[in-house]
Amino acid sequence: MINKDFTSSVVILIASTAIVAAFSFLVWVLPAFFYQDKLIAESTAKPLTALQVAGRDIYISEGCHTCHSMMVRPLNAEIKRYGRYNRESDDIYEHPNLWGSKRTGPDLTNLGRKYSDQWHIIHLRNPRDVVPTSIMPSYPWLFEQVLDGEDIEAKLTALRTLGVPYSDKEIRQARLEVKGKTKAQALIAYLQSLGQDQGVRP
Numbered sequence: 001m002i003n004k005d006f007t008s009s010v011v012i013l014i015a016s017t018a019i020v021a022a023f024s025f026l027v028w029v030l031p032a033f034f035y036q037d038k039l040i041a042e043s044t045a046k047p048l049t050a051l052q053v054a055g056r057d058i059y060i061s062e063g064c065h066t067c068h069s070m071m072v073r074p075l076n077a078e079i080k081r082y083g084r085y086n087r088e089s090d091d092i093y094e095h096p097n098l099w100g101s102k103r104t105g106p107d108l109t110n111l112g113r114k115y116s117d118q119w120h121i122i123h124l125r126n127p128r129d130v131v132p133t134s135i136m137p138s139y140p141w142l143f144e145q146v147l148d149g150e151d152i153e154a155k156l157t158a159l160r161t162l163g164v165p166y167s168d169k170e171i172r173q174a175r176l177e178v179k180g181k182t183k184a185q186a187l188i189a190y191l192q193s194l195g196q197d198q199g200v201r202p
């Protein structure tokens, strides 16, 4: 009987959707407004440098997040394989977050310093040179395309509006830091920061 009501009545469907959404809002979203300051105070997260921000944007635009998650759950198997699990306070400067929902490749939360820059160069050019069975695509163009840094000041300013504490000086110098670097250099700077941008590790 109840099945019939749910599938045949639009009103019941909309009302039940609204109730579930309102409950989620009350339980998940609303409390966050009240302890945000505490979260910021206890967080050890450090803002990314201008070059790392540029690298993060390349990570997004190349779609790396469609195969790699950045969300280690507090489960034994995950911690053994990927290291320290994510805490809410880790992500206060992540806009947008890159938790992901697919793991065709391994989780990258704690990747920073696991490999040398040289390893990443070889791997990005052709993953099969270091992992013969890899199905990850090659990204040779990242080594040819050079960044001009035109939009990096605007990006840092936008991030500052969202609460990332960049100083005026950091924003002024951002372009110099990025200009002339290849996309691969920026991306590798970002990859090496992963897990290392959270300060002291327990």
Ligand code: HEC
Pocket (backbone or CB within 6 Å): 059, 062, 063, 064, 065, 066, 067, 068, 104, 105, 106, 107, 111, 114, 127, 131, 133, 134, 135, 136, 137, 139, 187, 191
């Ligand atoms: C089609 C899915 C796919 C895409 C897209 C992809 N990867 Fe991968 N990635 C993999 C797989 C599978 C592996 C495991 C084999 C290997 O190491 O190559 C991997 C491994 C890695 C590793 C090594 C991780 C470790 O802990 O050993 C890094 C770093 C990495 N990928 C970075 C990237 C970056 C950066 C991008 C975007 C430029 C990217 N991947 C895009 C599938 C993908």
